Amino acid sequence: MLLLTHLRWLAIAGQLAAILGAWLWIGNALPVVPMLAILVALAGLNLSTLSLLHRGWKVSNHQLFVAILMDWAALTSQLYLSGGTTNPFAPIGLLQVVLGAMLLEMWASWALVALHILTFGALAAFHRPLHLPAAYTSLFSPVHMLASWLNFVLVCVLLMLFVTRISRNLRIRDAHLAELRQQAAEEDHVVRMGLLASGAAHELGTPLASMSVILGDWRHQPDLQPLTEEIGEMQAAVARCKDIVTGILYASGEARSERVERTSLSAFVAQVARDWEGQRPGMLTLQDRSDHAITIVADRTLVQVLFNLLDNAVEAGASRVALIAETDEHMLRLLVEDDGPGFAPGMIEGLGRPYRSTKERRGAGLGLFLAVNVLRKLGGTVTAAPGVQGGAVVTLAIPLKALTLEDNR
Incomplete structure (x- = not known):
């Protein structure tokens, strides 16, 4: 205009x-x-x-x-x-x-x-x-011919002015697109740094475990009893470093930790339910419809995913939460159902994006993001939907081959 x-x-x-x-x-x-x-x-x-x-x-x-x-x-x-x-x-x-x-x-x-x-x-x-x-x-009078020529010149000049202005606008747009591409490249660099941090966390796991064992041995050495307090401080520092490394691995979606064990699928789900209900008695209902004969290798990251989802349901206002385990020939499905207010409009479409939450506290919205990230590493998916009688249902679908012992040796 x-x-x-x-x-x-x-x-x-x-x-x-x-x-x-x-x-x-x-x-x-x-x-x-x-x-x-x-x-x-x-x-x-x-x-x-x-x-x-x-x-x-x-x-x-x-x-x-x-x-x-x-x-x-x-x-x-x-x-x-x-x-x-x-x-x-x-x-x-x-x-x-x-x-x-x-x-x-x-x-x-x-x-x-x-x-x-x-x-x-x-x-x-x-x-x-x-x-x-x-x-x-006269039809071909000099005035007519001069005016026609001036008209032609005028149209050419105005078109040129307009086209050059449009070209300048296009150049400005191209410069803006180049700036956006630069921002995307910088964000990709940040992602690569995150991957580097994840790799470094993997590498730090072994020496930290060795230091923890050595410090435990030193604590029981009679010659080192005067240094018991200092050794205790060192053990606490190593334990904190291990917690930080575990958090980095969990945030990056790594699906394995140091704490893995062989167990049945039914026992694993029951243990998760007992541990979580110990923190919030009387709120959880377990419905195990899985194949009890399936043996899996479970680790702490999968437990953390389930704990996050159960905690999210309570923090959203649910008074009752149900954990449902189902299996078919190739897939394990873990459903978390609650009677809370459900998802806000637009939340389901953006499922898995960080910091999307109805909670006002700082850092809220990472639970589902981390769950999606972990499940992606396992080849699974996370979906959410409104409950039949209100509330919300979050479904974790995990290929059984990603959890069975043979595929994890």
Whole structure:
């Protein structure tokens, strides 16, 4: 719209020069007063438009179409007052057609084309005759030829100005896209640093375990009894380092930790339920529909995933939570059902994105994100849905081959 106002100022200046030039050259052949009134109206339109744009006016296609229609109406009126299609400047309407094709939506562009076709035809039959002196009435008069040439130059110059402005806008857009690509590259670098941290955590696990064992032996050495307090502090520091390493591995979605054990699927689910219910007595119901004969290798990360989901249900306002285990030939499904308020609108679509939560505390929204990350490493999925009788249901689907002993040796 701003570019259109700039072009309109050029049009006003060009028409004013043509009207005054014709008035000085051929006298009273033109109705100068109404033609100047149209120019004043165009100037008023420009000032109003600039005022609205200065106040943050958000321009739509319809509003741009109406603005170009006003230019069309002004040009049609000027041509009607100055000889219609006999006016050598009549083809300048092509400029508006080009502007419409570049600025408007398809339907509006075609509507503008139809209007100019009808207008050009109507102006050939209905217009105020241009009473030229006898010396200038020839069809191929020098005035007509000069005006046609000036019209051609004007169209070329205006098109060039407009196209170069559009090209500059495209360059600005390309620079913005390049900036976005740079940001994406930097974010990819951050992800790579996270992977490096995960790898470093793997490597640190073994020496930390060795240090823990050595410090345990030192604690029972008689010669080192005077250093018992210092050794205890060192053991606490090593334990904290191990907790940090475990957190890094869990956050990166690593599905294995140091604490793995061979157990049956049924015993694993029952142990998770007992451990969690020990913290929140009377809130959990376990429904084990799995194949009790399946033997798995379970580790702490999977327990942490289930604890996170159960804690999330309670923090969201649930008074009862159910943990359901189901199996088929190839898949284990762990369902966490609750009677809470359920997911807020839009939360299910963004499932697994970090920091998306209805809870206000800092860092909320990582539980599902970490669960999705861990399950992805196991080849599984996490889905969420509203409960049949209210609340929410979160389903963990894990391939059995990712948990069975043979696939983890």
